[in-house]
Amino acid sequence: MNWPHESNTGELDACFGNPHGANGHANPAWVSENVVALIPPYEMKFSWGPKVGHLLFHRKCRDAFGEALLEVKKLYGTQADIDAHRMNLTGGSFMYRLMRGSSTRMSIHSWAAAIDIDPQHNPFPAKWRPGFIPAEAAACFEKCGLIWRGAHGDDDPMHFQAVEHSYRG
Numbered sequence: 001m002n003w004p005h006e007s008n009t010g011e012l013d014a015c016f017g018n019p020h021g022a023n024g025h026a027n028p029a030w031v032s033e034n035v036v037a038l039i040p041p042y043e044m045k046f047s048w049g050p051k052v053g054h055l056l057f058h059r060k061c062r063d064a065f066g067e068a069l070l071e072v073k074k075l076y077g078t079q080a081d082i083d084a085h086r087m088n089l090t091g092g093s094f095m096y097r098l099m100r101g102s103s104t105r106m107s108i109h110s111w112a113a114a115i116d117i118d119p120q121h122n123p124f125p126a127k128w129r130p131g132f133i134p135a136e137a138a139a140c141f142e143k144c145g146l147i148w149r150g151a152h153g154d155d156d157p158m159h160f161q162a163v164e165h166s167y168r169g
């Protein structure tokens with residue numbers, strides 16, 4: 001799958017459809033046509049506490065995220081080891097909102113094409129360093145064709161997306 005590039009909102013809308021609805025909300029018709037549930041292959045919880053029943057993604061990229069989480073499960077083998085590496089923690093996937101630090105650009109989460117992992121230990125903006133998401137776990141997502149915003153000295157290490165990104169590094 002070739003993902004659209006994040007610099008071009010038209011490209012995002014062409015691939016994923018236009019999620020924009022009224023009054024700062026996603027268009028409910030777009031949501032019902034495109035946003036689907038993923039039951040994670042291991043136990044996850046939101047970083048603020050509740051257990052994850054399912055994660056929401058765009059239908060075109062749900063399987064890529066599912067495969068990535070399956071790779072994480074294979075990498076660590078047990079729930080205890082996944083938890084020890086904090087790969088069970090998410091800040092969420094589908095969220096209709098502005099990009100952090102922007103008053104005009106919508107976040108890739110608005111197209112349901114991104115997930116945040118362990119935001120408490122992977123702050124924005126920050127460059128990846130030891131103690132953040134383990135490099136071998138981030139590689140599980142990259143192996144499945146997803147883009148990690150902690151690569152190449154980028155500044156959003158919690159964030160993985162099904163959208164191309166130009167690294168400045």
Ligand SMILES: [Zn+2]
Pocket residue numbers: 109114115116158159160
């Ligand atoms: Zn994010």
